[in-house]
Amino acid sequence: MIVFKNIHLKFQDKVLFEQFNLEITEGSKVLLKAPSGKGKSSLIKMLLGFITPDKGEVYLDHKKLNKQTLPYFRKNIGYVSQDVDLRNEKMETLLEQISGFNSNKHLDFSKEKIASLFTFFELHKAHLTKTPKELSGGERQRMGLVICALLDRKVWLLDEVTSGLDEAAKEKVVNYIMEQNKTILISSHDKIWTENKEISIKEW
Amino acid sequence: MVDSISYLSIMTLILWLIPIIFINRYFKLSINKKIVYSIIRMLIQLTLVGLFLQGVFDLNHVFINIGYLVMMIAVASFSTIRTCQIDLKKYSLPILLSFILPNLILVIFFNAFVIGLDTLWDARFLIPIGGMLLGNSLSGNIIGINQFYKTIKENEKQYFYLLSLSGNRLEALRPYIKEALLASVSPTIASIETIGLVALPGMMTGQILGGSLPLTAIKYQIAIMITIFIARYIGTLLVIIFTASKSFNDYDVLDM
Numbered sequence: 254m255i256v257f258k259n260i261h262l263k264f265q266d267k268v269l270f271e272q273f274n275l276e277i278t279e280g281s282k283v284l285l286k287a288p289s290g291k292g293k294s295s296l297i298k299m300l301l302g303f304i305t306p307d308k309g310e311v312y313l314d315h316k317k318l319n320k321q322t323l324p325y326f327r328k329n330i331g332y333v334s335q336d337v338d339l340r341n342e343k344m345e346t347l348l349e350q351i352s353g354f355n356s357n358k359h360l361d362f363s364k365e366k367i368a369s370l371f372t373f374f375e376l377h378k379a380h381l382t383k384t385p386k387e388l389s390g391g392e393r394q395r396m397g398l399v400i401c402a403l404l405d406r407k408v409w410l411l412d413e414v415t416s417g418l419d420e421a422a423k424e425k426v427v428n429y430i431m432e433q434n435k436t437i438l439i440s441s442h443d444k445i446w447t448e449n450k451e452i453s454i455k456e457w
Numbered sequence: 458m459v460d461s462i463s464y465l466s467i468m469t470l471i472l473w474l475i476p477i478i479f480i481n482r483y484f485k486l487s488i489n490k491k492i493v494y495s496i497i498r499m500l501i502q503l504t505l506v507g508l509f510l511q512g513v514f515d516l517n518h519v520f521i522n523i524g525y526l527v528m529m530i531a532v533a534s535f536s537t538i539r540t541c542q543i544d545l546k547k548y549s550l551p552i553l554l555s556f557i558l559p560n561l562i563l564v565i566f567f568n569a570f571v572i573g574l575d576t577l578w579d580a581r582f583l584i585p586i587g588g589m590l591l592g593n594s595l596s597g598n599i600i601g602i603n604q605f606y607k608t609i610k611e612n613e614k615q616y617f618y619l620l621s622l623s624g625n626r627l628e629a630l631r632p633y634i635k636e637a638l639l640a641s642v643s644p645t646i647a648s649i650e651t652i653g654l655v656a657l658p659g660m661m662t663g664q665i666l667g668g669s670l671p672l673t674a675i676k677y678q679i680a681i682m683i684t685i686f687i688a689r690y691i692g693t694l695l696v697i698i699f700t701a702s703k704s705f706n707d708y709d710v711l712d713m
């Protein structure tokens with residue numbers, strides 16, 4: 254479903270990837286495991302076109318990433334960035350904006366849906382009137398997951414989504430993610446992921 | 458018509474500079490050279506402009522007048538490119554267009570429908586009004602460009618995340634366009650609001666000195682302020698749209 258083929262990527266004279274290959278089948282959950290600075294985030298960004306490899310190709314559903322297929326990639330990938338970087342506005346305004354984007358208009362962003370996800374991720378209604386900056390790191394990460402769940406895309410890219418959570422919350426998030434009928438790529442330093450038996454690990 | 462003043466009477470103003478030069482020395486404020494240099498430069502510059510404009514006004518020929526306007530537009534465009542430190546080759550055309558379109562159309566509209574001139578390219582109107590619009594577009598475009606690209610650069614992660622949420626470049630850029638527009642037109646709105654209370658605006662002062670009635674002068678001033686606002690607003694929007702068409706790669710990543 255997702256294929257990285259012969260990827261080469263240099264970043265400021267530092268070689269991050271040389272002949273890198275990875276194939277991810279539909280519905281699998283893959284943990285990217287590598288020391289910091291070894292390109293885990295870069296790999297995720299490559300799938301969204303934010304970073305272009307020096308050589309090599311990226312595929313999603315047998316479609317090669319290029320200018321023409323880019324919208325297909327972006328519209329089928331839900332991304333939770335490391336810090337859930339949202340603009341400095343109230344969460345409710347931001348959620349409204351996100352639901353108003355053309356490719357999201359058909360989605361269910363109802364109050365009930367949001368409320369049930371909030372309850373599950375232990376967020377409160379009061380968080381809606383706060384700006385991202387006013388939330389803690391862990392709250393922001395859970396907010397990112399809520400947005401990702403609302404977007405309901407078939408591929409999820411999760412960049413360090415558990416780093417700010419306590420053990421109980423980590424476990425809950427991991428269980429939630431493993432339950433999803435989605436193809437999920439996870440970048441994380443948290444041990445809790447490697448302890449999970451169902452997850453496949455790509456280490457470099 | 459207002460009486461001309463002699464160069465000799467201007468020189469009497471220079472006398473005032475003498476104590477200032479001594480005071481600067483006392484404070485070891487080393488700007489004397491700069492003061493002398495800038496005044497001499499102004500003297501030469503404005504004398505040349507005066508001679509040139511006098512010639513242009515005497516001829517009052519359609520092509521010369523429009524040529525003069527085009528020259529002002531070219532200077533404004535290059536000045537924008539230089540101030541914003543962007544690539545000359547890549548951005549000349551988009552910037553030139555975003556100056557020409559609103560300013561040319563508006564100056565013609567102003568002359569035709571607001572003042573109701575018979576000769577639209579009359580130097581006496583085309584050049585000073587065109588100049589006022591351009592001067593404002595210049596600062597508006599510079600603020601707009603700087604704000605737009607700076608905000609995206611400084612908030613790259615935010616922009617990327619927004620792109621992933623939307624999947625559409627225009628939607629992801631909308632908040633940055635909004636901020637740039639706001640930054641560009643806010644000073645104009647503020648000056649419209651307070652105009653006349655603090656200082657009489659230049660054009661109005663000029664007209665009053667030239668013998669116009671204050672009530673006539675304010676009508677021109679009101680008309681020009683509105684036109685300046687429109688030119689600045691549309692100019693900023695166009696400069697963002699036109700330059701943005703060349704500033705992002707195939708994957709919507711900023712590349713300028």
